[in-house]
Amino acid sequence: MTDTIAEHAAPDLKAGTPLVEMEGCGKSYGAIRALEGVNLTVNAGEVACVLGDNGAGKSTLIKIISGLHPHTEGTLRVDGKERHFSSPRESLDAGIATVYQDLAVVGLMEVWRNFFLGSEIRKGKYPMAPLDIKAMREIADAELQKMGIFVKDINQPIGTLSGGQRQCVAIARAVYFGARVLILDEPTAALGVKQSGVVLKYTAAARDAGLGVVFITHNPHHAYLVGDHFIILKLGRRVLDKKRSEVSLEELTTEMAGGQELAELSHELKR
Amino acid sequence: MSSSVATKPSAPPPKAAAPARTQRSVLSRVLARPEVGALAAAIAIFLFFYAVAEPFRTLPAFATVLYASSTIGIVAVGVALLMIGGEFDLSSGVAVATSALAAAMITYQFSLNMWVGVIFSLVVALAIGFVNGYLVMRTGIPSFLITLSTFFILQGLNLGITKLVTGTVATPNASALDGFDSARAIFASDIPLGFMTLKVTVLWWFFFVAVASWLLLRTRTGNWITAAGGNQASARAVGVPVPKVKIGLFMGVAFLAWFLGMHLLFNFSSVQSGLGVGNEFIYIIAAVVGGALLTGGYGSAVGSAFGAFIFGMTTQGIVFAGWDPNWFRTFLGVMLLLAVLVNLYVKNYAAQRK
Ligand SMILES: Nc1ncnc2c1ncn2[C@@H]1O[C@H](COP(=O)(O)OP(=O)(O)OP(=O)(O)O)[C@@H](O)[C@H]1O
Ligand SMILES: [Mg+2]
Numbered sequence: 173m174t175d176t177i178a179e180h181a182a183p184d185l186k187a188g189t190p191l192v193e194m195e196g197c198g199k200s201y202g203a204i205r206a207l208e209g210v211n212l213t214v215n216a217g218e219v220a221c222v223l224g225d226n227g228a229g230k231s232t233l234i235k236i237i238s239g240l241h242p243h244t245e246g247t248l249r250v251d252g253k254e255r256h257f258s259s260p261r262e263s264l265d266a267g268i269a270t271v272y273q274d275l276a277v278v279g280l281m282e283v284w285r286n287f288f289l290g291s292e293i294r295k296g297k298y299p300m301a302p303l304d305i306k307a308m309r310e311i312a313d314a315e316l317q318k319m320g321i322f323v324k325d326i327n328q329p330i331g332t333l334s335g336g337q338r339q340c341v342a343i344a345r346a347v348y349f350g351a352r353v354l355i356l357d358e359p360t361a362a363l364g365v366k367q368s369g370v371v372l373k374y375t376a377a378a379r380d381a382g383l384g385v386v387f388i389t390h391n392p393h394h395a396y397l398v399g400d401h402f403i404i405l406k407l408g409r410r411v412l413d414k415k416r417s418e419v420s421l422e423e424l425t426t427e428m429a430g431g432q433e434l435a436e437l438s439h440e441l442k443r
Numbered sequence: 444m445s446s447s448v449a450t451k452p453s454a455p456p457p458k459a460a461a462p463a464r465t466q467r468s469v470l471s472r473v474l475a476r477p478e479v480g481a482l483a484a485a486i487a488i489f490l491f492f493y494a495v496a497e498p499f500r501t502l503p504a505f506a507t508v509l510y511a512s513s514t515i516g517i518v519a520v521g522v523a524l525l526m527i528g529g530e531f532d533l534s535s536g537v538a539v540a541t542s543a544l545a546a547a548m549i550t551y552q553f554s555l556n557m558w559v560g561v562i563f564s565l566v567v568a569l570a571i572g573f574v575n576g577y578l579v580m581r582t583g584i585p586s587f588l589i590t591l592s593t594f595f596i597l598q599g600l601n602l603g604i605t606k607l608v609t610g611t612v613a614t615p616n617a618s619a620l621d622g623f624d625s626a627r628a629i630f631a632s633d634i635p636l637g638f639m640t641l642k643v644t645v646l647w648w649f650f651f652v653a654v655a656s657w658l659l660l661r662t663r664t665g666n667w668i669t670a671a672g673g674n675q676a677s678a679r680a681v682g683v684p685v686p687k688v689k690i691g692l693f694m695g696v697a698f699l700a701w702f703l704g705m706h707l708l709f710n711f712s713s714v715q716s717g718l719g720v721g722n723e724f725i726y727i728i729a730a731v732v733g734g735a736l737l738t739g740g741y742g743s744a745v746g747s748a749f750g751a752f753i754f755g756m757t758t759q760g761i762v763f764a765g766w767d768p769n770w771f772r773t774f775l776g777v778m779l780l781l782a783v784l785v786n787l788y789v790k791n792y793a794a795q796r797k
Contacts, residue, residue, distance in 0.1 A: 240680055261682040276680035278673035280740045281666075289670050290682035292663040302661045327472075345681075 178381040182351040185382035187217030197246035206232040207408045214384035221395040222388045224405035230388045238270035239263030269350030273357040275342040279331030286330045287312035315344045335362045354378045355386045392424045477734030478746030480785040485749045492760035499763040502639040512755025513648035519729035520655045521696040523747035528692045529672030529739025530586040534593035536723035542568045542704030543714040547614035557622030572697025576690030605716035618712040631710040655744035673740025732782040
């Protein structure tokens, strides 16, 4: 079921080579400094987990890599070359596919059109060349079924799917188009236990196929199942950066909850 | 590959276990098309005038209706695509006049070949479209406001420059200029079919609608137009070049406005500087009646043609029936209201879980 990833992985990926490197990266939205001084390396064949509270800057971090907005400080290197993505297209062309937290789907468009939006299959290279609608329908349908998602009709508007189904479409799409780096921004947020398991399996399969994966989550258990490398952000700064061998699940959970704060909370909630 | 995934045994059910697909019937798919309401309305209005107005029943009358429809439909199809792309253009009506005036005056004043004026005005029109689109994308100000400004700017320029150059409110008669006849053949000729004489604009209208339909439903660009109008942020996030698409749409409307401007110039030989004001709303109505959502992301090119046809039938039908044409505006308003209600219903229906 996860062979899609292996088929689409770039052939030159060698486990351990850095695909994305951020050095002292920061981002300001006008006066709001959402992210500052973050270092992050995503290696081929590794899952980098980014954890943190709401508003910690996780989405801001990955939007720099996926080209949604450029960084305002520091440097970003992709495949060893310094880059300053000014549009998601550039990032996609570099083999980076993203599942956004808000999913980035167009509600009134059909499921298959959403699946291929921005990367359509055409029957020619000339302007006005027709789309290969049949192929796109079949591929979208097959890829969704591989994830265990059965939509009633691949032609129905994606807005008519449930939140979890929509999330699965977004994930299936990224898996299909990501050749080098896969970014997942809280991919399991809306999912049931079974589909969460599928997503974690996909994440592991992408890692095994040699892709670099950035996995954002609030759930340290999910993170610990697949992560090779853990980064915790707090108010836009990195507060923890450890390899899997250097950190235990308990430590991760405690760090995420802010250790001291958790102790206080358990005291507060005591009846 | 999947053999290396540790958790494989609990893989999701294989294909065979998939629940049976409920393939929607052809009828329910047809009914879900945006232009269905407009088609039904067009048929109803046709039958109505056919019943009440005897002169309406002749073929020449039908040719007149088609001609009137084409003069709206040519620009309306561009406006429909623009609205599907999530934007408005209030300057499309005056841009028609600007194009015609520019072509007539530059040719006349410098004693050039008519074709130089045709090309010159095309450049002017495309520049107007580009500026509209560029400003909307660059500033993020709603296109309603940007093109409202362009509307006033162009309206003033049309009147002011015409007065400055010619001393009157209209251009001099251009029919004696070099190249007028060949241009007229393309933009304003009559096509005798034996049983009726058709204006060439009708054929152009069909052609533009066909191209627009193809573009919208069968090409990548069409996908991008719908996506840019349906959810601009999402479209951008998956790699759709939204600014290019939208600037292109504004330029498309400007191109069609230019085309209609050329028709009017070569049909009437002289152009009034106040021409076209108010028509922008009629184009928008035709697009909305044809199923385009004001909020973008949904609509049809063929629908705009039905909308324009309804317009053509009504303007001519009222005349053929011998009624007071003043009622026409009221009728237009009622049509728009009905169309918006139908669209609202359609959108809710489409957004419903099935
Ligand atoms: N477009 C924006 N304009 C202004 N401020 C923004 C914008 N996007 C994010 N921010 C701010 O940046 C900070 C970090 O936001 P971000 O979305 O990266 O958090 P997050 O870690 O992804 O949170 P969550 O877990 O809720 O998704 C927040 O304080 C937010 O208000
Ligand atoms: Mg976030």
